Amino acid sequence: MDDPEAPSERDLLVRWRGRNWTKAADRQFDPAASGDLASAIVQALADAKRVSAGEVTEPRLYDCVDVEAVAQFVSDSRSPNSPEPDFVRFDYGESLVEVRTDGRISVFVPASDAV
Amino acid sequence: MGDRFDSDRVGSADCSSTVAVLTPQTTCPDFVFDALTEERRRTICRVLDEEGARDLGDLAMDVATAEHTADGGVTNHEWEAVYTSLYHQQVPKLASLDVVAFEPNSATVAPGERFAAVVAALDAVDTALDGRLASRGIDG
Numbered sequence A: 001m002d003d004p005e006a007p008s009e010r011d012l013l014v015r016w017r018g019r020n021w022t023k024a025a026d027r028q029f030d031p032a033a034s035g036d037l038a039s040a041i042v043q044a045l046a047d048a049k050r051v052s053a054g055e056v057t058e059p060r061l062y063d064c065v066d067v068e069a070v071a072q073f074v075s076d077s078r079s080p081n082s083p084e085p086d087f088v089r090f091d092y093g094e095s096l097v098e099v100r101t102d103g104r105i106s107v108f109v110p111a112s113d114a115v
Numbered sequence B: 001m002g003d004r005f006d007s008d009r010v011g012s013a014d015c016s017s018t019v020a021v022l023t024p025q026t027t028c029p030d031f032v033f034d035a036l037t038e039e040r041r042r043t044i045c046r047v048l049d050e051e052g053a054r055d056l057g058d059l060a061m062d063v064a065t066a067e068h069t070a071d072g073g074v075t076n077h078e079w080e081a082v083y084t085s086l087y088h089q090q091v092p093k094l095a096s097l098d099v100v101a102f103e104p105n106s107a108t109v110a111p112g113e114r115f116a117a118v119v120a121a122l123d124a125v126d127t128a129l130d131g132r133l134a135s136r137g138i139d140g
Helices: A037-049 A067-077 B013-020 B030-036 B039-051 B056-067 B076-096 B115-128
Strands: A013-016 A019-028 A087-092 A095-100 A104-110 B100-103 B108-111
Touching (some): A019 A037, A037 A067, A037 A104, A037 B076, A067 A095, B030 B039, B030 B076, B030 B115, B039 B056, B039 B076, B039 B108, B039 B115, B056 B108, B076 B100
Antiparallel strands (some): A013 A019, A019 A104, A087 A095, A095 A104, B100 B108
């Protein structure tokens, strides 16, 4: 029932640090095809804000998270047999970013702000 | 600040024992390896060494070109992805190590205080490996 491939209502809403968050965007990171994780995360943030990646300037991702550590975590934990992907979550400005070990990048915004 | 034996966020405790057996003017080399871990940062250092201070957009094009020597051109999408990676990750990383200096208003990346040491290390590695890495440099 927890098939990670099937988006469910539960995926769209998470509770984290005592707040409710709504998913605003997600994208699949494929290291072989789309290069580096940092630009994929920024692209997801841009999707969430409905702007281009070049317009996402502050804060810098470097000041929010150690992307190299996250990339290492994703590549080390990648296991096709794992029933449930693990994840890392970090703040980017007012948004919450989640990077899963299956390569899914999701951007959440505080639920009250969601339209 | 002022502690030349400390490589920023990397613990200096491990370094002090190493430094003791090196010559007095030798600094902890962690920042060199930190700076050069990723190929993109090596390419950035190579470009800045040859061109001097560089506009971030031009630098992104240099790096993208170096990565796409096999298939020829660089698409706008590829350039944008490299630009994003440089702006959000690689340049701040090098700046935090004082290897480059970034001027946000003019979007210019320039060699920083510790730039020369990093390029010297890059040259030394190339020499040690008999130019096999150099062949992957910005000239293809």
